[in-house]
Amino acid sequence: QKEVEQDPGPLSVPEGAIVSLNCTYSNSAFQYFMWYRQYSRKGPELLMYTYSSGNKEDGRFTAQVDKSSKYISLFIRDSQPSDSATYLCAMRGNYKLTFGKGTLLTVNP
Protein backbone atom coordinates (compact mmCIF):
# COMPACT_ATOMS: atom_id res chain seq x y z
CA GLN A 1 0.00 0.00 0.00
CA LYS A 2 1.36 3.41 -0.95
CA GLU A 3 1.77 5.94 1.84
CA VAL A 4 -0.41 8.48 0.04
CA GLU A 5 -3.17 7.64 -2.41
CA GLN A 6 -4.70 10.22 -4.70
CA ASP A 7 -6.99 9.64 -7.64
CA PRO A 8 -5.16 11.07 -10.68
CA GLY A 9 -8.40 11.86 -12.51
CA PRO A 10 -8.69 13.57 -14.89
CA LEU A 11 -11.54 15.58 -13.43
CA SER A 12 -13.53 17.91 -15.69
CA VAL A 13 -16.15 20.32 -14.32
CA PRO A 14 -18.10 23.31 -15.62
CA GLU A 15 -17.21 26.81 -14.47
CA GLY A 16 -18.84 27.65 -11.15
CA ALA A 17 -18.96 24.06 -9.91
CA ILE A 18 -17.78 22.95 -6.49
CA VAL A 19 -14.73 20.72 -6.81
CA SER A 20 -13.79 18.07 -4.28
CA LEU A 21 -10.29 16.60 -4.27
CA ASN A 22 -9.21 13.89 -1.87
CA CYS A 23 -6.27 11.92 -0.56
CA THR A 24 -5.95 9.03 1.84
CA TYR A 25 -2.84 8.06 3.71
CA SER A 26 -1.59 5.18 5.78
CA ASN A 27 1.25 6.66 7.86
CA SER A 28 0.05 7.78 11.28
CA ALA A 29 3.24 9.82 11.68
CA PHE A 30 2.02 12.43 9.22
CA GLN A 31 1.17 15.57 11.15
CA TYR A 32 1.21 18.33 8.55
CA PHE A 33 -0.95 18.38 5.47
CA MET A 34 -0.65 20.54 2.42
CA TRP A 35 -2.24 21.10 -0.94
CA TYR A 36 -0.17 22.33 -3.85
CA ARG A 37 -1.31 23.51 -7.27
CA GLN A 38 0.93 22.79 -10.22
CA TYR A 39 0.42 24.28 -13.64
CA SER A 40 1.87 22.46 -16.60
CA ARG A 41 5.68 22.61 -16.73
CA LYS A 42 5.84 24.71 -13.56
CA GLY A 43 6.83 24.08 -9.97
CA PRO A 44 4.16 23.39 -7.31
CA GLU A 45 2.60 26.39 -5.56
CA LEU A 46 1.48 26.06 -1.94
CA LEU A 47 -2.27 26.57 -1.58
CA MET A 48 -3.19 25.36 1.88
CA TYR A 49 -1.28 24.20 4.94
CA THR A 50 -2.99 22.53 7.90
CA TYR A 51 -1.80 20.84 11.05
CA SER A 52 -4.78 19.58 12.96
CA SER A 53 -8.01 17.84 12.10
CA GLY A 54 -10.80 20.12 11.02
CA ASN A 55 -11.41 22.72 8.35
CA LYS A 56 -9.35 25.64 7.15
CA GLU A 57 -10.74 28.18 4.74
CA ASP A 58 -8.93 30.61 2.46
CA GLY A 59 -11.10 32.43 -0.05
CA ARG A 60 -12.66 29.89 -2.39
CA PHE A 61 -10.54 27.06 -0.99
CA THR A 62 -11.33 24.89 2.03
CA ALA A 63 -8.96 22.21 3.31
CA GLN A 64 -10.34 19.46 5.49
CA VAL A 65 -8.36 16.96 7.54
CA ASP A 66 -9.75 13.88 9.27
CA LYS A 67 -6.88 12.20 11.06
CA SER A 68 -9.05 9.43 12.49
CA SER A 69 -9.94 8.32 8.96
CA LYS A 70 -6.56 9.33 7.48
CA TYR A 71 -8.38 11.34 4.86
CA ILE A 72 -7.86 14.87 3.61
CA SER A 73 -9.86 16.95 1.17
CA LEU A 74 -9.64 20.19 -0.74
CA PHE A 75 -12.81 21.94 -1.82
CA ILE A 76 -12.86 24.67 -4.45
CA ARG A 77 -15.98 26.80 -4.60
CA ASP A 78 -17.10 28.73 -7.68
CA SER A 79 -14.40 27.08 -9.75
CA GLN A 80 -12.82 29.15 -12.51
CA PRO A 81 -11.01 28.16 -15.72
CA SER A 82 -7.84 29.54 -14.13
CA ASP A 83 -8.14 26.79 -11.50
CA SER A 84 -7.34 24.24 -14.21
CA ALA A 85 -4.15 22.57 -13.01
CA THR A 86 -2.85 19.50 -11.23
CA TYR A 87 -3.54 19.48 -7.51
CA LEU A 88 -1.11 17.59 -5.31
CA CYS A 89 -1.70 16.64 -1.73
CA ALA A 90 1.42 16.42 0.42
CA MET A 91 2.07 15.26 3.95
CA ARG A 92 4.92 15.49 6.37
CA GLY A 93 6.00 13.82 9.58
CA ASN A 94 9.43 15.06 10.60
CA TYR A 95 10.85 16.81 7.59
CA LYS A 96 10.25 14.84 4.42
CA LEU A 97 7.25 15.67 2.25
CA THR A 98 5.40 12.75 0.70
CA PHE A 99 3.24 13.64 -2.28
CA GLY A 100 0.20 12.12 -3.84
CA LYS A 101 0.25 11.54 -7.59
CA GLY A 102 -1.82 14.64 -8.23
CA THR A 103 -5.29 15.11 -9.70
CA LEU A 104 -5.58 16.84 -13.06
CA LEU A 105 -8.48 19.30 -12.94
CA THR A 106 -10.01 21.05 -15.92
CA VAL A 107 -12.63 23.76 -15.40
CA ASN A 108 -14.55 24.39 -18.59
CA PRO A 109 -15.89 27.89 -19.34
Place this chain on the structure above:
Amino acid sequence: GAVVSQHPSWVICKSGTSVKIECRSLDFQATTMFWYRQFPKQSLMLMATSNEGSKATYEQGVEKDKFLINHASLTLSTLTVTSAHPEDSSFYICSAKDLTDTQYFGPGTRLTVL
Protein backbone atom coordinates in the same frame (compact mmCIF):
# COMPACT_ATOMS: atom_id res chain seq x y z
CA GLY B 1 5.23 34.77 -0.30
CA ALA B 2 8.73 33.34 -0.42
CA VAL B 3 10.31 33.01 -3.84
CA VAL B 4 12.60 30.26 -5.07
CA SER B 5 14.26 30.47 -8.45
CA GLN B 6 15.92 27.82 -10.59
CA HIS B 7 18.34 28.17 -13.45
CA PRO B 8 18.23 27.11 -16.18
CA SER B 9 14.52 26.55 -16.80
CA TRP B 10 15.33 24.03 -19.50
CA VAL B 11 18.46 22.42 -20.85
CA ILE B 12 19.27 20.01 -23.65
CA CYS B 13 22.56 18.16 -23.54
CA LYS B 14 24.35 15.29 -25.18
CA SER B 15 24.68 11.92 -23.52
CA GLY B 16 27.80 11.74 -21.36
CA THR B 17 27.99 15.41 -20.48
CA SER B 18 27.34 16.98 -17.09
CA VAL B 19 24.66 19.53 -16.31
CA LYS B 20 24.46 21.89 -13.35
CA ILE B 21 21.16 23.23 -12.03
CA GLU B 22 21.01 26.11 -9.55
CA CYS B 23 18.37 26.69 -6.91
CA ARG B 24 18.17 30.01 -5.06
CA SER B 25 15.95 31.30 -2.29
CA LEU B 26 15.51 34.95 -3.23
CA ASP B 27 14.04 36.61 -0.16
CA PHE B 28 14.78 34.25 2.70
CA GLN B 29 17.58 32.10 4.01
CA ALA B 30 17.17 28.37 3.70
CA THR B 31 19.29 26.06 5.79
CA THR B 32 17.60 23.14 4.10
CA MET B 33 16.79 22.67 0.44
CA PHE B 34 15.34 19.64 -1.30
CA TRP B 35 15.74 18.22 -4.79
CA TYR B 36 12.90 16.37 -6.48
CA ARG B 37 12.45 14.65 -9.80
CA GLN B 38 9.14 14.42 -11.59
CA PHE B 39 8.42 12.21 -14.58
CA PRO B 40 5.43 12.96 -16.84
CA LYS B 41 2.10 12.38 -15.10
CA GLN B 42 3.90 11.22 -11.97
CA SER B 43 4.28 12.75 -8.56
CA LEU B 44 7.33 14.45 -7.19
CA MET B 45 9.93 12.04 -5.90
CA LEU B 46 12.41 13.30 -3.35
CA MET B 47 15.98 12.71 -4.46
CA ALA B 48 17.97 14.32 -1.69
CA THR B 49 17.97 16.75 1.19
CA SER B 50 20.59 19.44 1.10
CA ASN B 51 21.78 21.12 4.29
CA GLU B 52 23.92 24.22 4.17
CA GLY B 53 27.52 23.43 4.97
CA SER B 54 27.15 19.67 5.16
CA LYS B 55 26.80 16.66 2.91
CA ALA B 56 23.47 15.98 1.28
CA THR B 57 21.28 13.10 2.41
CA TYR B 58 20.18 10.95 -0.51
CA GLU B 59 17.01 8.90 -0.73
CA GLN B 60 17.27 5.19 -1.27
CA GLY B 61 18.01 4.33 -4.87
CA VAL B 62 19.47 7.71 -5.79
CA GLU B 63 23.11 7.54 -6.86
CA LYS B 64 25.06 10.15 -4.95
CA ASP B 65 27.98 10.00 -7.38
CA LYS B 66 25.69 10.72 -10.28
CA PHE B 67 23.65 13.48 -8.70
CA LEU B 68 26.10 15.78 -6.95
CA ILE B 69 24.58 18.30 -4.58
CA ASN B 70 26.31 21.32 -3.12
CA HIS B 71 24.74 23.75 -0.65
CA ALA B 72 27.46 26.30 -0.18
CA SER B 73 25.37 29.17 1.15
CA LEU B 74 22.03 29.83 2.84
CA THR B 75 20.49 30.89 -0.45
CA LEU B 76 22.05 28.57 -3.03
CA SER B 77 22.06 24.86 -3.70
CA THR B 78 23.24 23.20 -6.90
CA LEU B 79 22.49 19.82 -8.44
CA THR B 80 24.95 18.45 -10.98
CA VAL B 81 23.86 15.52 -13.11
CA THR B 82 27.12 13.87 -14.08
CA SER B 83 27.55 11.81 -17.24
CA ALA B 84 23.91 12.32 -18.11
CA HIS B 85 22.06 9.68 -20.11
CA PRO B 86 18.65 9.76 -21.80
CA GLU B 87 17.02 8.04 -18.82
CA ASP B 88 18.00 11.04 -16.71
CA SER B 89 15.69 13.22 -18.80
CA SER B 90 13.11 14.56 -16.39
CA PHE B 91 11.73 17.63 -14.65
CA TYR B 92 13.94 18.56 -11.70
CA ILE B 93 12.43 20.75 -9.01
CA CYS B 94 14.04 22.19 -5.92
CA SER B 95 12.39 23.51 -2.80
CA ALA B 96 13.64 25.59 0.10
CA LYS B 97 12.41 25.43 3.65
CA ASP B 98 11.86 28.63 5.63
CA LEU B 99 11.92 29.14 9.39
CA THR B 100 8.31 27.93 9.70
CA ASP B 101 9.27 24.62 8.02
CA THR B 102 7.16 25.54 4.99
CA GLN B 103 8.62 24.37 1.68
CA TYR B 104 8.52 26.70 -1.29
CA PHE B 105 9.20 25.25 -4.69
CA GLY B 106 11.16 26.56 -7.61
CA PRO B 107 9.70 26.64 -11.14
CA GLY B 108 11.60 23.51 -12.16
CA THR B 109 14.23 22.64 -14.76
CA ARG B 110 13.40 20.44 -17.70
CA LEU B 111 16.38 18.32 -18.66
CA THR B 112 16.51 16.52 -21.99
CA VAL B 113 19.47 14.26 -22.67
CA LEU B 114 19.94 13.31 -26.30
